[in-house]
Amino acid sequence: MKAVTATFILLLIILITSACGKSDGIVVLDAWARPGFRGDNSAVYLTINNQTNQGDGLIGANSDVAGGTEIHLSKMDAAGTMTMERQDLVVIPAKDSIELAPGGLHIMLVILGKDLSVGETFPLTLEFQRAGDITIEVEVKQSD
Ligand SMILES: [Cu+2]
DSSP states (O other): OHHHHHHHHHHHHHHHHHHHHHHOSEEEEEEEEOOBOTTSOEEEEEEEEEOSSSOEEEEEEEOTTEEEEEEEEEEEOTTSOEEEEEOSOEEEOTTEEEEEOTTSEEEEEEEESSOBOTTOEEEEEEEETTTEEEEEEEEEOOOO
16 A cells, blocks of 8 residues: 555656656747837836746847847836946746836837838847747737
8 A cells, every 4th residue: 555655646746856857947928019110219118937946047139120128127216217227137037937028128229220010020049048049929019
């Protein structure tokens, strides 16, 4: 009886660990960018879901549609003016999500090399400390 129980528990452990292994990773959801004209700036917003057991960090981004790609944090300064501060690292804790949303964190597309029109998509590569490079498709749309 004991041996049967032990086998059952072992099987259960194998099942659970393999199920977890499947969903392990960094998942990027709902990526969108504001429309803009060539020469202007635009911003990308998205949600990053860290399904792993270890924290990770967003350390950079890259896209062919802009001359530069920077991680920014919008914040109100002491005088009540909205400013943007460049971020070298955005931490995504283990088993947690962070949202890059209007008024807060975003990925700035500095000097667009082409027009970004509503409805089109473009690739954006995100650089993570642990997960490495992840390339996603960003949809151009108006903010809701
Ligand atoms: Cu910005």
